[in-house]
Amino acid sequence: MSDIQKKNAGYAAAQYVEAGMKVGLGTGSTAAWFVKALAERNLPDLKCVPTSERTADLARELGLTLTTLEDTPRLDLTVDGADEIGPDLALIKGGGAALLREKLVWEASDRCIVIADAAKVVKQLGQFPLPIEVVAFGHKTSGARINAVLAAHGMGEATVRQADRGMVRTDGGNLIYDADKGVIADPVKLAADLKAVTGVVEHGLFLGLADLAVIGTDDGHETLKA
Ligand SMILES: O=C[C@H](O)[C@H](O)[C@H](O)COP(=O)(O)O
Incomplete structure (x- = not known):
């Protein structure tokens, strides 16, 4: 940096x-x-x-x-x-x-x-942990579904982002899950699969x-x- x-x-x-x-x-x-x-x-x-x-x-x-x-x-x-x-x-x-x-x-x-x-x-995306914005309501359920998607893509588990005073909140009041770093072999499919999880508001793949x-x-x- x-x-x-x-x-x-x-x-x-x-x-x-x-x-x-x-x-x-x-x-x-x-x-x-x-x-x-x-x-x-x-x-x-x-x-x-x-x-x-x-x-x-x-x-x-x-x-x-x-x-x-x-x-x-x-x-x-x-x-x-x-x-x-x-x-x-x-x-x-x-x-x-x-x-x-x-x-x-x-x-x-x-x-x-x-x-x-x-x-x-x-050369390949994935060394930076992919952020995924999730609605706070039921987020552990959504998190488990996100992790199933990530596993299907050969990626490690996502965990909720923490700050000194607890879970990080976005400007919109949502939570952030960060995927474990790893290779994102198929960004287009991963983007679609994450968006299909109820509770996922958006992901950081642009x-x-x-x-x-x-x-x-x-x-x-x-x-x-x-
Ligand atoms: O949510 C934050 C944004 O996507 C930033 O643009 C990104 O994290 C890069 O930030 P920085 O320029 O501080 O490395």
Whole structure:
């Protein structure tokens, strides 16, 4: 993990934003650099949709104009971080528990740019534990079903994410189960199988959504196309 690489990716991605755009703001330490760089550009008539309360607070503090998906259902561009970037720009996201709002914002965007430090680029997804957002009601039952799906994919068990004060809650009040790390051999099928479990709200596999990756290097950035 390199902060300078994250910063370089965030600042480079801010150059893709034009005046008057409707922009989705990602969540996490890399996306925070993008939000900062975007605010510094001071472009006129931007409208931004944040993907978490954390990002909303930061963007507000930096003077960006915020709106919601309810008021602005289509966006020109979303820029967001990732936990892993695999072949074809298939991603794992949700390390910061923001995956549901992130996916809603990504899917509402004409173009999505993923930004990351170089260590996030992998040959096969799965070394980062896949986050799965689950409704709290009956979550142990849902968790057992999730584990059956993961076992069928040759993966280890998922466990509920804990913080100092108990189970982590997302901005929407849900829980996060993190799959044990391992090889995700068939991300498309795993995504469909997880979505079929009642109680699963969303999972952190972002497939076919990223158009471009901006990868920070120590002295600049590189781009990868989908
Ligand atoms: O839920 C959080 C998001 O998906 C983040 O974009 C992801 O975890 C990457 O975060 P970071 O840039 O801090 O590594």
